[in-house]
Amino acid sequence: MRLPLASLFLIAFSFSTFAKPDRPNILFLFCDDHATQAISAYGGALAELAPTPNIDRIAKEGMLFRKCYVTNSICGPSRAVVLTGKYSHLNGFRNNGDSFDGSQQTAPKLLQKAGYQTSIVGKWHLKSTPTGFDHFEVLKGQGQYYNPMLLTNGKQVKHTGYTTDIITDQTLKWLEQRDPDKPFFLMSQHKAPHGRWEPALRHLEWLDDVEVPEPSTLFDDYSGRSNAAPGHEMGIADHMGKPRLMIEYSSKLTPEQFGVFDGHFRPRNEAFLAARLEGKDKTRWHYQRYIKNYLRCVKAVDENVGRLLAYLDEQGLTENTVVIYSSDQGFYLGEHGWFDKRWMYEESFRTPLIVRWPGTVKPNTVNQTDLVSNLDFASTFLDIAKTEIPGDLQGRSLLPVWKGITPDDWRSSHYYHYYESGGHGVPLHFGVTDGHYKLIRFPEEHLDTWELYDLDSDPEELESRYGDPEMEEIQKGLQEELARLQGRYEVPAE
Numbered sequence: 001m002r003l004p005l006a007s008l009f010l011i012a013f014s015f016s017t018f019a020k021p022d023r024p025n026i027l028f029l030f031c032d033d034h035a036t037q038a039i040s041a042y043g044g045a046l047a048e049l050a051p052t053p054n055i056d057r058i059a060k061e062g063m064l065f066r067k068c069y070v071t072n073s074i075c076g077p078s079r080a081v082v083l084t085g086k087y088s089h090l091n092g093f094r095n096n097g098d099s100f101d102g103s104q105q106t107a108p109k110l111l112q113k114a115g116y117q118t119s120i121v122g123k124w125h126l127k128s129t130p131t132g133f134d135h136f137e138v139l140k141g142q143g144q145y146y147n148p149m150l151l152t153n154g155k156q157v158k159h160t161g162y163t164t165d166i167i168t169d170q171t172l173k174w175l176e177q178r179d180p181d182k183p184f185f186l187m188s189q190h191k192a193p194h195g196r197w198e199p200a201l202r203h204l205e206w207l208d209d210v211e212v213p214e215p216s217t218l219f220d221d222y223s224g225r226s227n228a229a230p231g232h233e234m235g236i237a238d239h240m241g242k243p244r245l246m247i248e249y250s251s252k253l254t255p256e257q258f259g260v261f262d263g264h265f266r267p268r269n270e271a272f273l274a275a276r277l278e279g280k281d282k283t284r285w286h287y288q289r290y291i292k293n294y295l296r297c298v299k300a301v302d303e304n305v306g307r308l309l310a311y312l313d314e315q316g317l318t319e320n321t322v323v324i325y326s327s328d329q330g331f332y333l334g335e336h337g338w339f340d341k342r343w344m345y346e347e348s349f350r351t352p353l354i355v356r357w358p359g360t361v362k363p364n365t366v367n368q369t370d371l372v373s374n375l376d377f378a379s380t381f382l383d384i385a386k387t388e389i390p391g392d393l394q395g396r397s398l399l400p401v402w403k404g405i406t407p408d409d410w411r412s413s414h415y416y417h418y419y420e421s422g423g424h425g426v427p428l429h430f431g432v433t434d435g436h437y438k439l440i441r442f443p444e445e446h447l448d449t450w451e452l453y454d455l456d457s458d459p460e461e462l463e464s465r466y467g468d469p470e471m472e473e474i475q476k477g478l479q480e481e482l483a484r485l486q487g488r489y490e491v492p493a494e
């Protein structure tokens with residue numbers, strides 16, 4: 001049968017029209033060190049005081065996960081897991097001293113091959129030059145909060161202003177010039193709220209007159225656990241130092257910025273130093289200074305999430321764009337007396353995951369129980385794009401879970417492995433959780449110990465039950481599960 005040319009044209013046109021809804025855009029909004037405790041959609045003691053209405057909007061229009069756990073709670077390694085869908089020992093990026101091998105298979109490369117436009121703007125933190133992206137515009141190393149340098153295709157471009165705003169400006173610029181006929185995969189990744197916590201000038205006075213509630217474990221003495229935690233060097237009492245406390249601050253500010261910044265901090269710092277606080281009073285002051293600056297950095301992130309969501313609305317892209325909000329790990333906001341991350345304890349082991357996909361993810365739903373992970377993100381991106389998921393990925397597509405149908409054989413335990421021994425006094429450790437109990441192994445000679453927590457009765461993980469005769473069966477079961485997962489994931493022996 002011969003079809004007239006006009007009919008062929010019409011068929012081709014129809015295919016391209018109908019192809020679009022099958023291949024949604026993916027907007028991956030990723031922060032650095034953003035704890036669930038500082039997202040109001042997760043509730044908690046800070047929710048009313050420091051709301052995040054724009055991130056909450058994603059939750060209201062989508063699904064929030066309460067048990068999204070990382071595989072290795074530190075910046076670079078988490079990012080390598082997101083790109084590859086493989087544990088650190090296989091993707092080669094175990095700790096922040098490593099450099100990412102960009103020649104390996106990654107989700108962006110596979111999406112690019114599948115016809116997606118791929119772009120990353122903001123924090124990269126993997127040392128090597130990004131691969132698999134049609135466009136990259138990334139901070140050098142950790143980046144800085146003000147006046148950042150962005151590396152793009154061999155060029156370094158200096159920007160003036162607040163980095164969280166600039167990352168969004170550049171994200172919007174890329175969206176404006178993209179090819180509208182192809183779906184996009186866009187990673188917009190903030191430095192914030194990573195330390196040292198330098199707020200935007202417009203947020204310096206916010207929270208100034210309030211007392212932020214202290215977590216119940218601010219003065220934790222670590223009794224009831226192994227001798228691992230007492231060796232920490234991430235204490236709000238003793239380890240913050242003047243730069244983290246904004247008693248000394250950035251040399252990267254322009255004279256105008258410095259004037260406003262210094263105008264805020266100097267009189268407050270002088271009053272603090274003159275008061276010569278000691279003991280708990282001093283720790284309390286440190287906590288207030290830390291948490292307020294952290295929350296101010298989050299406020300700028302939230303405003304910028306709002307700008308991107310508004311852009312999707314204005315451009316008619318909301319319906320056909322999957323929005324994912326997450327962080328490279330959680331963080332201690334004073335719990336156990338700490339700032340920083342690394343430990344397998346809940347606050348840093350858990351990371352936010354909030355997703356919106358109109359028509360696919362039911363609005364305003366909370367997934368309380370399924371164990372999901374940043375290990376699953378790569379498989380999920382590929383599944384959204386209807387692209388084959390290679391067999392060597394170690395995670396699993398979250399799409400069925402997003403659709404509200406958790407497969408019967410979904411994971412019932414999750415394996416964790418932290419390698420950067422000694423950073424902030426945190427030893428090498430690994431472990432497993434089934435969502436109710438958690439077993440942690442500290443194998444290094446100076447510790448050579450275990451911890452076991454009953455998360456349902458002791459959510460703050462204050463009392464290790466390892467070796468408790470009442471827990472014998474649970475302990476044995478988790479030790480077997482740990483060995484099984486190490487075999488399954490091909491973890492090299494201790």
Ligand code: CA
Pocket residue numbers: 032033074075076194328329
């Ligand atoms: Ca981080």
